[in-house]
Amino acid sequence: MSSTAVVKKNTYFDSVSLMAISTKANGLDDVEQAFVAMGTEMNKGVLANLGLLTPELEAAGNGDLMVVVEAREGADVDTVLAAVEELLTRKAPSAGDATVTHRTIAAAAQDNPAANLAVIAVNGAYAGREARKALENGLHVLLFSDNVSVEEEIALKQLAHDKGLLMMGPDCGTAIINNVGLCFANAVRPGSVGIVAASGTGSQELSVRIHALGAGVSQLIGTGGRDLSEEVGGIMMIDGIRALASDPTTSVIVLVSKPPAPSVEQKVLAEIASAGKPVVVYFVGGSEEAVVAAGGHFATGTQDAALQAVRLGADPNADVEPLDTTRIDEVAALLGPEQRYVRGLFCGGTLCDESMYAMLDLGDDVWSNIQKDPARRLTADSPSTGHTFLDFGDDDFTNGRPHPMIDPSLRLARLVEEAKDPEVALIVMDFVLGFGAHEDPVGVTLPAVEQAQQIAADAGRHLEIVGYVLGTDLDTPALDEQIAALKAAGVTVTRSSTETGQFARALARKVTHA
Amino acid sequence: MVSVRASAVLHSRSGDAALLARLRTLRGRGRVDSVFRGVLNLQLPDGELVSLAARGCENAPRTLIVDIPHWGGSGVRPGEPVEFAPGSLTLPGGHGGIRICLRESGEWNPILPSLDQLTSSELSTAARALRQATYAYGELGGMLGAAPTAAPMETAVCAALDHGRRRLVRAVRSSCGAPYRCDGDAVTGQSSPSGPDPVRRGSEVAPTATDPTPREAAAPGESSSPLDEAVLALLGLGPGLTPAGDDFLVGIAVLSAIGGSRLGPFARALDHILTEHPCRTTLLSTTTLREALAGRVRAPLVDVLRSLTATRGQSDAQAVDTIRSPVRRALAHGHTSGADTLSGLVTGLHLEKELRGSL
Numbered sequence: 120m121s122s123t124a125v126v127k128k129n130t131y132f133d134s135v136s137l138m139a140i141s142t143k144a145n146g147l148d149d150v151e152q153a154f155v156a157m158g159t160e161m162n163k164g165v166l167a168n169l170g171l172l173t174p175e176l177e178a179a180g181n182g183d184l185m186v187v188v189e190a191r192e193g194a195d196v197d198t199v200l201a202a203v204e205e206l207l208t209r210k211a212p213s214a215g216d217a218t219v220t221h222r223t224i225a226a227a228a229q230d231n232p233a234a235n236l237a238v239i240a241v242n243g244a245y246a247g248r249e250a251r252k253a254l255e256n257g258l259h260v261l262l263f264s265d266n267v268s269v270e271e272e273i274a275l276k277q278l279a280h281d282k283g284l285l286m287m288g289p290d291c292g293t294a295i296i297n298n299v300g301l302c303f304a305n306a307v308r309p310g311s312v313g314i315v316a317a318s319g320t321g322s323q324e325l326s327v328r329i330h331a332l333g334a335g336v337s338q339l340i341g342t343g344g345r346d347l348s349e350e351v352g353g354i355m356m357i358d359g360i361r362a363l364a365s366d367p368t369t370s371v372i373v374l375v376s377k378p379p380a381p382s383v384e385q386k387v388l389a390e391i392a393s394a395g396k397p398v399v400v401y402f403v404g405g406s407e408e409a410v411v412a413a414g415g416h417f418a419t420g421t422q423d424a425a426l427q428a429v430r431l432g433a434d435p436n437a438d439v440e441p442l443d444t445t446r447i448d449e450v451a452a453l454l455g456p457e458q459r460y461v462r463g464l465f466c467g468g469t470l471c472d473e474s475m476y477a478m479l480d481l482g483d484d485v486w487s488n489i490q491k492d493p494a495r496r497l498t499a500d501s502p503s504t505g506h507t508f509l510d511f512g513d514d515d516f517t518n519g520r521p522h523p524m525i526d527p528s529l530r531l532a533r534l535v536e537e538a539k540d541p542e543v544a545l546i547v548m549d550f551v552l553g554f555g556a557h558e559d560p561v562g563v564t565l566p567a568v569e570q571a572q573q574i575a576a577d578a579g580r581h582l583e584i585v586g587y588v589l590g591t592d593l594d595t596p597a598l599d600e601q602i603a604a605l606k607a608a609g610v611t612v613t614r615s616s617t618e619t620g621q622f623a624r625a626l627a628r629k630v631t632h633a
Numbered sequence: 634m635v636s637v638r639a640s641a642v643l644h645s646r647s648g649d650a651a652l653l654a655r656l657r658t659l660r661g662r663g664r665v666d667s668v669f670r671g672v673l674n675l676q677l678p679d680g681e682l683v684s685l686a687a688r689g690c691e692n693a694p695r696t697l698i699v700d701i702p703h704w705g706g707s708g709v710r711p712g713e714p715v716e717f718a719p720g721s722l723t724l725p726g727g728h729g730g731i732r733i734c735l736r737e738s739g740e741w742n743p744i745l746p747s748l749d750q751l752t753s754s755e756l757s758t759a760a761r762a763l764r765q766a767t768y769a770y771g772e773l774g775g776m777l778g779a780a781p782t783a784a785p786m787e788t789a790v791c792a793a794l795d796h797g798r799r800r801l802v803r804a805v806r807s808s809c810g811a812p813y814r815c816d817g818d819a820v821t822g823q824s825s826p827s828g829p830d831p832v833r834r835g836s837e838v839a840p841t842a843t844d845p846t847p848r849e850a851a852a853p854g855e856s857s858s859p860l861d862e863a864v865l866a867l868l869g870l871g872p873g874l875t876p877a878g879d880d881f882l883v884g885i886a887v888l889s890a891i892g893g894s895r896l897g898p899f900a901r902a903l904d905h906i907l908t909e910h911p912c913r914t915t916l917l918s919t920t921t922l923r924e925a926l927a928g929r930v931r932a933p934l935v936d937v938l939r940s941l942t943a944t945r946g947q948s949d950a951q952a953v954d955t956i957r958s959p960v961r962r963a964l965a966h967g968h969t970s971g972a973d974t975l976s977g978l979v980t981g982l983h984l985e986k987e988l989r990g991s992l
Contacts, residue, residue: 129711131667137873138774138968145784154786159876159914160867165789181869181915187786525646526739557739558689558698562932563647565939566744579851595689600958607943607955 123196124176126158127184127207144186144203149194153203158183224249228256238301239288240264246289247271254278254286261341262288262300265514269350272343276354278528284360286355288343292319292522292555295326295339303524305553305594310335311432313369317342317376320423320467320512320551321403323589324616325375328425330591334433337369338362339414344468347379353387357384360387364394371432373399373424377472378491388413397423397431401471404491420473422617439614442621445609450545451629453581458544460622461631463508464530466523466560467589470549470616471510477620478506481627488515499529503537506627524556531567538571538582544630545583546571547623549616550601552590561601565608570607583626586610587619635894643731645685645738648697649929654684656697656717656735663715665724670703673724674695674917675715682920691966692741695920696930697732707731723849743929746942749893753986759941760982762952766960767975771954775877775969776976794877797867798980800913801885803865805984808898860902868906869914877973879918883925884977887938888985890928895988896981900926933963934974941982 132140137155137490144153154171156162158179166172171187179185186207190199221227224237237253239246243266250267253260254275262275267289279286287294289623293316294301298309305323307330307522314336326336340362342355356374363369374393379387379402391398392414399416401424410417416431418424420619422439429437461478465471471489478485483495484505490496499515510516511523511530523530530548537543550560557563575582586605602612613619645653661678668674673685684696687703701707713725722729741930751759760989773780776798779791871877886903889896904926914922924930936959944952964971 131669131711131874136669141784141787141872152784152786154784154872155875156790156872157869157876157915161793161866161868161870161876161878162790162872164869165786165793169786169789171786181912385730521737525735528739558646559691559932562692562936563739563741566742567745569744597958597962600962601942603955603958607940607959608937 122171122187122189122195123200123584124171124173124188124507125186125188125200125204126175126179128180129182130184130207131182132184140206143206144188147199147202149191149199150203151189151191153189154185154187154489156185157181158185163561181191181403194231224252224258225464227369227389228253228258235259236261236285236296238263239317240302243267243289245436247275248517250275250286250289251278254282254284257282257284259296260287261291261294262286263290263292263302264288264289264344269345269348272345273351273354276346276351276358280354281360285340285358285581287341290345291341291343293322293339294335294341295340295418300554303337303551303553303555305330305591306595307591308593309368310338311337311368311370312428313337313363313366313372314339314340315356315363315372315374316340317344317346317379318403318469320549321375321377321401321469321472322588323551324421324467324470325373325401325425325428327589327591328422328615329429330593332425332429332434332437332439334429334437334455336364342376343376347376347383347387349380349382351383353379353383356387357390360390360394360398364396368523368629369396371397371399371428373401373418373428375401375421375424375444375469376403377469377489378397384409388415391415399427399431403469404476412625420617421469422615422621442625447622447625447629450581450583450611450626453583454544455541455580457541458580459627460540460542461506461508461545461547461627462503462540462543463506463547463623464533464537465508465510465547465549466512466527466530468512470587470589471508473616474547474620474623475508477624478508478627480624481631488513509533524551524560527557527563531564532566534567534571534573538574539601540600541578541580543582545585545626547585547619548587549619550586550588550590550605552588552594552596552598552601559601561586561604565604568610570609584610585613585619585622587613587616589616618633635824643733644700645697645733645735646688647692647739647741649692650740650742652695652697653735653740656720656722658719659717661717663717665709665711665713665715666962667706667711668704668709670705673704673707673709674868675722678717680805682916689808691932691962692743693931694743694924697733697735697738711811719909741871741932742778743932743935745887745891745935746939747893748888748891748942751945754888755945756982756986756989758947758952759944759956760979760986761949762829762944762956763937763960763975763982764940764979765949766953766956767964767979769887770957770961771964771972771975772969774972775871776881776973779971787872790872790877794867794881794960797863797870797878798881798976800866801860801863801982802980804858804860805896805899806987808858808860808902812973822915838934858902860898861906864899864903865910865913868910869907869918871973873968874915875918875967875970876914877969879914879922880967880970880973881977881980883921883930884934884974884979885981885984886922886925886977887928887934888978888981890926891938895985899984915925927951930974931963933959933966934969934978937963937975937978 141155157182236259240263240499246264276286292303307326340359346355400410401418407417487508588601666674716723779788867878890899940956940959
């Protein structure tokens, strides 16, 4: 048996690669044993004790890689060494090398004849032009960009309608098409529930609730937030309903939107009668009478919409556990007499809306940057008052900044500010997982949570913080880890957007009437 | 909404707040130190090491998370120049370079929890739970001991690591609780009269085939304490870019940085050794150890420490349940790096508990 050594000057491998190389080298036919390590003094010490330290290895520096190979009796050392060298030089294939960049949509469409959808995210000034090119090349479009004029939006949607294509957006952040999540979406199982949504996080919440109930999503078609406005007239939502009506894998349709214009609501509801499939409708703050009259199934919230859809399309026995009020009683007992207000700090507009509407059951002292009542509407600069619910994804907060699902800094600062208010009993927050979102939304928030708790504790107050993590067990980062991290920090974790609103309302009611 | 810009402009999504503050005003030329699929390591103009991690990596000291799936195919190579300008840096890859903008970067601050509220008995519970979870979910190798199928050289390294751990524990027990003097270049530790037998330099354990004698243990004319030598016996030991011995020391170092820790003498010894023996291990490892001494470690380790504080009043089984998720996330780092660092935390927690009793 003979040993040989090679020193690779200034060569680095991460430890996983290094161990993989070492394992493969030890598995080579003529290798008795192989050792691959950085040339540190202590590693040289181990080799010296084993009698394997050669002058060449002795001269290795801590930035050099030492390769020591003991060949089997009779093996050709040079051949063995060459095989080990090959392992070192064979780099892992890089997925990045396979990426092809096209300079125009037309070239991309030509190069990829099987492609039938374009995701467009360019400056709003050019977004309409690029979307039109895609539609003219026969591609469905998801237009992520905003700042597209309403006239251009109408023209694009009309063009798509005429061509039988989907025009999702502008300002469309979420879609799941044929089980592929686009932009901000969650990893959910395929299934029979089709969704048409004018609300990004609302549709994300619906999809994860459906997944949590054991069912799955056939398609999630986004329309863009302005589709149900008077001007646009719901062109995309109506086309979306028709697309899902003719989709054989979809057995039930769910519609979700922030409050639509009354005339558009009528048009959309008229469409559901001819869908030929059950349609569940959750328009935040919408009228049950109108939905039922149109033959639809009225949902009171995202959880209810998901539950009804799953019962209608997959599992008639599906159910959810009711709100556990034990924690509310515990929290109420910890609060001082001054502490009576809820502050909601949300990334998701519909999640904010849902909690805000829950609070409106208690009275009018509910303020927000997305309040329908102009008298109780706040701006990004307004201090909180009464029960305040802020949607940090609204234009007022995102002007010139990334969405809070990517950059949480404004929300973190506000969390700390709210903790200083002696009238605050509860702070409610959402954490959105999934494609496109922050890689660790809980982790990045915990230092601010701790700071907020400390501020309240220093003032002799208990500050209750409630968090809802929107995600599935298939998402990255792992849902259970994000929840565990919140719980470890003393945050109460709710199980859905609906339950978050219920918790806030129940606690506010309890402290008000205590 | 986010707009997508030219392909040669990337954005930092989040980053070490201290590093971001520095980069916002830094101007000059650095160089690419090393290139991996997930991470680019760069040297600043003054030679300090910083990392650009791809999307999906965890926040860490001296690290920016860049909105790129990975660095494969970026064309960036070690040794190439990196231009730093206030608020951005430009890498040599791509067509005309890759500019990394820092303007939209979220700020990450590693804030360590206090362990003060844990009683001695609760520290023991936390240590036992952490050890149990680390062995349950970690792979053998490094500080967890060699796998039965390991090659002889790997087994030898694991044996040396185990020896180093035992030696360090004895040295810390002897040194802590006694006056520890640090005057300029000379560092002297004296054993506690009430503690276990003093560990004498070079004589506490008989040399074995797997006991590498520390090399360059002390510079000529400089005295060296048993604690110094115990640190030296682990520093740089192990095959990886952050050797297992160093990862283990990181675990103890971060505990020593928590307010009220009794591990101060260890911290001073490690700091002294890193200063006196700058070439004892890799630059990346030295940087990581320095940061740990300042209480700055990767986000998953901070999460583990937070979860440990949540085990207060729990049984062993409940404590394992409490820390399971963050431990698994911490173990996902490197080949055995995560497990090696958690082993350091286990040892550090036991020492912390013992030293509380000695004061």
